[in-house]
Amino acid sequence: MIISSILSLxxxxxxxxxxxxxxxxxxxxxANIFDIDLRNILSTNSVPVKKNTxxxxxxxxxxxxxxxNDTGAVxxxxxxxxxxxxxSITKLMTILIILDENELSDTVTVSSNAxxxxxxxxxxxxxxxxxxxxxxxxxxxGSSNDAATALAEYNAGSxxxxxxxxxxxxxxxxxxNTHFSTPNGLGETNNYSSARDLSILAQQVYKNxxxxxxxxxxxxxxxxxxxxxxxxxxxxxxxxxxxxxIKGLKTGTTDAAGQCLVTIAENDKGHEITTVLxxxxxxxxxxxxxxxWVFRAFNW
Numbered sequence: 001m002i003i004s005s006i007l008s009l010x011x012x013x014x015x016x017x018x019x020x021x022x023x024x025x026x027x028x029x030x031a032n033i034f035d036i037d038l039r040n041i042l043s044t045n046s047v048p049v050k051k052n053t054x055x056x057x058x059x060x061x062x063x064x065x066x067x068x069n070d071t072g073a074v075x076x077x078x079x080x081x082x083x084x085x086x087x088s089i090t091k092l093m094t095i096l097i098i099l100d101e102n103e104l105s106d107t108v109t110v111s112s113n114a115x116x117x118x119x120x121x122x123x124x125x126x127x128x129x130x131x132x133x134x135x136x137x138x139x140x141x142g143s144s145n146d147a148a149t150a151l152a153e154y155n156a157g158s159x160x161x162x163x164x165x166x167x168x169x170x171x172x173x174x175x176x177n178t179h180f181s182t183p184n185g186l187g188e189t190n191n192y193s194s195a196r197d198l199s200i201l202a203q204q205v206y207k208n209x210x211x212x213x214x215x216x217x218x219x220x221x222x223x224x225x226x227x228x229x230x231x232x233x234x235x236x237x238x239x240x241x242x243x244x245x246i247k248g249l250k251t252g253t254t255d256a257a258g259q260c261l262v263t264i265a266e267n268d269k270g271h272e273i274t275t276v277l278x279x280x281x282x283x284x285x286x287x288x289x290x291x292x293w294v295f296r297a298f299n300w
Contacts, residue, residue: 046300047073048271054297057289061280062258065195066294069203069264069272075294076275080196083177084278087252088120088143089198089260090185093166095136096205098151104133104210106154107225113159114150119186121146122231125224133210134222134231139184140214142233143251148184159183175200188256195276202249202262202274215248215264216240238284239263244291247272251283259283267295 048068056076063084066076074080110128122138124130124146132154138147152162159182166180177194178201185191193201205211218241219234239246245266252260258279266272273294280286 047071048075048298048300050075050298054293057293059277059280059286059289061277061283061286063195063278064276064280064286064290065199066273066275066290067199067203068298068300069274075273075298076290077195081177081194082278083192083194085188085191085254085257086185086193086198086278087188087254087257087260088145088185089193089250089252089257089262090180090182090191091139091143091148092198092201092205092250092262093169093180094148094151094162094183095139095211096201097162097165097169098132098136098155099205099208099210102132102151102155104131104136106132108132108135108150108154110146110150111153114146114153117146117149117184117186119145119184120236122233124150124231125229128229129225130222130229131225136210137214137217137220137222138231138233140211140248140250141217141220141235143236144233145184145186152183170197173200173204185252185254185257188254195278198262198276198278199274202264202276206247206249206264206274211249212247216246237261239287242288244288246291249274261287263287263291265291265295267300269300271300 063079063082065080067074107129110124112126115124115126120143122142122144135147135151138144152159156162156165162183163180170178175197178197179190179192181191222231236251247264247266249264250262261277261283263275275287275290277283277286
């Protein structure tokens with residue numbers, strides 16, 4: 001009877017997305033049965049189950065979330081929908097749009113505006129010609145602001161036009177607590193997101209095979225198209241190569257945003273999670289605490 005009712009409600013939820021199930025088994029202990037997305041019940045992937053003996057980890061970012069990549073189940077959250085500045089985590093949206101609309105082999109001519117971009121850079125030269133692939137390496141691995149600017153200008157003609165595309169993409173992805181004003185995270189006025197939104201964005205970016213490869217690199221050398229200029233890029237992610245199986249993904253730090261980190265991690269059974277920490281006092285330590293806790297506290 002219970003399974004039949006669940007199936008009926010599932011069909012109703014597909015026909016009418018605004019349909020809300022009302023629990024009807026309060027007398028038999030099923031008061032919270034519909035707190036679970038009905039699609040997950042019928043999914044071939046099982047939602048991770050928390051062990052009762054584990055209390056929440058002791059971490060102190062302003063906002064955080066941990067999500068199971070297979071099911072979308074939230075495994076930990078702290079102020080997950082709070083709007084906060086996100087520094088270079090912004091580059092994930094820049095990279096996503098480039099991957100959707102441009103080819104890795106495309107050649108970009110670096111403008112004086114891109115070359116003069118401050119903060120973390122890969123030291124692009126004015127007039128240098130370089131492949132989109134190598135600029136993504138710079139933006140993702142080295143968090144290079146000049147690379148993100150060059151990519152934005154190549155795609156849309158100007159950073160202002162590209163930012164419009166970023167916000168349109170965020171709206172289409174239903175990232176309701178997100179707004180961009182820059183392709184690289186510098187000058188963060190009105191440039192913000194939430195831990196929940198960033199977990200969705202990160203998982204979308206990480207579906208790309210090239211990103212799966214690039215995000216795990218600790219360093220790489222890339223060349224201009226004529227091989228006259230070499231750029232040595234080193235990761236900003238201190239978690240790579242540690243005792244946890246960290247697959248990436250993106251760091252960010254400014255005075256306004258504090259220490260930010262988006263991480264993809266895999267346990268010994270091959271299950272992946274996405275964690276997001278915003279405005280953490282010690283992002284790498286706190287990420288390790290959170291990831292280790294999730295893999296110990298949940299059964300898949």
